[in-house]
Amino acid sequence: MxxxxxxxxxxxxxxxxxxxxxxxxxxxxxxxxxxxxxxxxxxxxxxxxxxxxxxxxxxxxxxxxxxxxxxxxxxxxxxxxxxxxxxxxxxxxxxxxxxxxxxxxxxxxxxxxxxxxxxxxxxxxxxxxxxxxxxxxxxxxxxxxxxxxxxxxxxxxxxxxxxxxxxxxxxxxxxxxxxxxxxxxxxxxxxxxxxxxxxxxxxxxxxxxxxxxxxxxxxxxxxxxxxxxxxxxxxxxxxxxxxxxxxxxxxxxxxxxxxxxxxxxxxxxxxxxNMITINGKKMGKSYNNVIKLTELFSGDHPLLEQAYHPMTVRFFILQTHYRSTLDFGNEALQAAQKGLRRLWDAYGHLQNLQHPGGGPSDKALDEKVLQTIALMEEHMNDDFNTAKTLADMFELVPVINSLREKRYAADALSGDTFIKLQLAFKTYLEDIFGLQSEQASAGADNDRLDAVLQLLIEIRKEAKTRKDFATSDKIRLQLQELGVMLKDEKDGSVGISYL
RNA sequence: GGUCCCGUGGCCGAGUGGUUAGGCAGAGCUCUGCAAAAGCUUCCACAGCAGUUCGAAUCUGCUCGGGACCUCCA
Incomplete structure (x- = not known):
C-alpha cells in the first residue's frame, strides 16, 4: 500500500x-x-x-x-x-x-x-x-x-x-x-x-x-x-x-x-x-462574472443553458485535480452530468448483482479489476488525485455492465474480487467523494408516486405484450417529458432513470 | 512593473522521458418492435521554434498567447 x-x-x-x-x-x-x-x-x-x-x-x-x-x-x-x-x-x-x-x-x-x-x-x-x-x-x-x-x-x-x-x-x-x-x-x-x-x-x-x-x-x-x-x-x-x-x-x-x-x-x-475560471478568467466579484449557487441550481442565469444539480457540480469539480484551474462551461457541466449518471447507474447495478460463488473463470479480468481497485487508492494517495481515481472507476464501468448483461460469466471474477469491487465503489463514491443519487438528494419521491409509476410501467408492459406500441410509446414518451426515462432491459425488467 | 503559473484532440480534463488516461460529443457495428441504455471498434492531441537525449507532450532556452497574486477575494 x-x-x-x-x-x-x-x-x-x-x-x-x-x-x-x-x-x-x-x-x-x-x-x-x-x-x-x-x-x-x-x-x-x-x-x-x-x-x-x-x-x-x-x-x-x-x-x-x-x-x-x-x-x-x-x-x-x-x-x-x-x-x-x-x-x-x-x-x-x-x-x-x-x-x-x-x-x-x-x-x-x-x-x-x-x-x-x-x-x-x-x-x-x-x-x-x-x-x-x-x-x-x-x-x-x-x-x-x-x-x-x-x-x-x-x-x-x-x-x-x-x-x-x-x-x-x-x-x-x-x-x-x-x-x-x-x-x-x-x-x-x-x-x-x-x-x-x-x-x-x-x-x-x-x-x-x-x-x-x-x-x-x-x-x-x-x-x-x-x-x-x-x-x-x-x-x-x-x-x-x-x-x-x-x-x-x-x-x-x-x-x-x-x-x-x-x-x-x-x-x-x-x-x-486553484480557481474556477469562466472564459479563462477567475470567477470573482471584482470581475463581475460570478454565478451564484442558487442560480446554478435553478439555471436562472444568462450564461446557463440549464439548471445543474449539486451532484453534477460536485462531480464536475472532482473530475479535475484540485490544484488545477477548472474552466466553467455548459458543455463541460453537461458532460459531467452524463458521466456521473453513467457511473452512478453502473454503481447501482453493481450493488444489485449477485456473485454465484466460485471463479474466477476469467483470470486476466480478475487480475485487471484487482489492479484497478488498487490504483484507486494509489491515485488518491497521490495528492488526492480525484480525477485519476474517477478515471479508474470509469475503467471498471464496462466490466460491471458486461457482468450485468451477461457478456461476462457470472463467475468471471472471484467472489472475493467481486466483493472488493462492490466495496470499492461504495466506499469511493459515497464515503470519499460524497456523491449521492440525484433523487436521494432531491428527496422528491414518495411511495405513492412510486406506486403510480409502477402502475404505468405495468400498463405499458401489457400494451407491449399485445404489440400495442402506440400505447407503450406514448407512456414512455410522456413520462420522458416529465423527466422520467424508462429503459427496457434485456431480461424484461424496466429501468428507471430521472432526468 | 515585480513574483509565479499555465498553453493537451470538437469541449472538459489526467499525465512530467519510452506505455490507450478518463468523461462528453462524432462515426461504425452488435443488441432492440422502436428508443434509450449497454458493449465493441474508430476519428480527432500535446502553442511555435531550437536544443539535450537512442527516445520528449514530459527536460533546457527562446518566441507567441492566456492567467493568478502584488488591493477584498475560495
Missing amino acids: SSLKVYNSYTRQKETFNSITPGHVGMYVCGPTVSGESHLGHARPFITFDVIFRYLKHQGYKVRYVRNITDAGHFEEEGREAEDKIATKAQIEKLEPMELVTKYSNLFHWAMRQFNNLDPSIEPTATGHIVEQIEMIKTIIEAGYAYAVNGSVYFDVVKYAQHYPYGKLSGRIIDDLLETTRDLDGQDEKRAKQDFALWKAAPAEHIMRWQSPWGEGFPGWHIECSAMATKYLGGQFDIHGGGMDLMFPHHESEIAQSTICNHHVPARYWLHN
Whole structure:
C-alpha cells in the first residue's frame, strides 16, 4: 500500500503526509465571509476539503476539521469608505449586521447540504472570538512585533522579516512589496507599507465595533484565523487549507502572527486549491462574472443553458485535480452530468448483482479489476488525485455492465474480487467523494408516486405484450417529458432513470 | 512593473522521458418492435521554434498567447 503524499505549498513539493499526533489530524480551512451569497468559485474549496476530510477519515484518522465563518467582515483597509463590508451592505439593505450575517450563514449551510458536504467538526465565528483575537494581539505587542497607533494596531512586518522567512509561502520578497504597495488611506500610520492591521479603530459610521485596550474598533483581516486555529487546533497543527488567492497576504500574515505567538509556522502542510475560471478568467466579484449557487441550481442565469444539480457540480469539480484551474462551461457541466449518471447507474447495478460463488473463470479480468481497485487508492494517495481515481472507476464501468448483461460469466471474477469491487465503489463514491443519487438528494419521491409509476410501467408492459406500441410509446414518451426515462432491459425488467 | 503559473484532440480534463488516461460529443457495428441504455471498434492531441537525449507532450532556452497574486477575494 502506498502512503499519502500531499503537495505542500509551503515547501513547494510533494511530501509524505505524517500527522503530528499519530492517528489524529487537525485541519483548518478558511471559511466563507457571510456578507453575501456564495458562488460557484466558493464551492471549490469546500468540496475539495470535504473530500480531503473524508479521505483522511477513510484512512483511519480522527480528524478535527475547523472551518471558520467570517461574520465580522473584513475591514476594507484601503477602501475609501473605511467601513466594514458587512456594515456597508447592511445599510443598503437596511438590516442589522447580525441579521445579514445570519441570513447568509443559513444560505451557506443550505448550499453545503446541497453538495452533501459533511459538517466541519468546529465552525467558529469571528464575532464569537473577539476576546481571543485581542489576547493574541496583546501577545504580539508584548513580543515587540506590533505597535499601536491612534487606536489601531499594526504588525511590524519589517522587523518580523529580519528574524523569520516572511514571504516564504507566497514567494514574496519584502523589498518588492515596498515598491508595489499602493499609496492609500491609513498608510501614514504604519511604520512600513508592508505592515498589516491587527486591530483597526472604528470610524463613527462603523456599526460593528468592540471595546479593546486600544479603544473601540474591530479586528484586522488575518487575526481571526490565527486566533481560532490556535484555540481549537493548537500552536502547530497538520493541515491548513484554502484557495490559492489567499496565500498572500492572508496566509502569509497568519504565519507571521502565529509564529510570534506560538513559535511555529502554524501548519505543517499548506494545501491550496486553484480557481474556477469562466472564459479563462477567475470567477470573482471584482470581475463581475460570478454565478451564484442558487442560480446554478435553478439555471436562472444568462450564461446557463440549464439548471445543474449539486451532484453534477460536485462531480464536475472532482473530475479535475484540485490544484488545477477548472474552466466553467455548459458543455463541460453537461458532460459531467452524463458521466456521473453513467457511473452512478453502473454503481447501482453493481450493488444489485449477485456473485454465484466460485471463479474466477476469467483470470486476466480478475487480475485487471484487482489492479484497478488498487490504483484507486494509489491515485488518491497521490495528492488526492480525484480525477485519476474517477478515471479508474470509469475503467471498471464496462466490466460491471458486461457482468450485468451477461457478456461476462457470472463467475468471471472471484467472489472475493467481486466483493472488493462492490466495496470499492461504495466506499469511493459515497464515503470519499460524497456523491449521492440525484433523487436521494432531491428527496422528491414518495411511495405513492412510486406506486403510480409502477402502475404505468405495468400498463405499458401489457400494451407491449399485445404489440400495442402506440400505447407503450406514448407512456414512455410522456413520462420522458416529465423527466422520467424508462429503459427496457434485456431480461424484461424496466429501468428507471430521472432526468 | 515585480513574483509565479499555465498553453493537451470538437469541449472538459489526467499525465512530467519510452506505455490507450478518463468523461462528453462524432462515426461504425452488435443488441432492440422502436428508443434509450449497454458493449465493441474508430476519428480527432500535446502553442511555435531550437536544443539535450537512442527516445520528449514530459527536460533546457527562446518566441507567441492566456492567467493568478502584488488591493477584498475560495
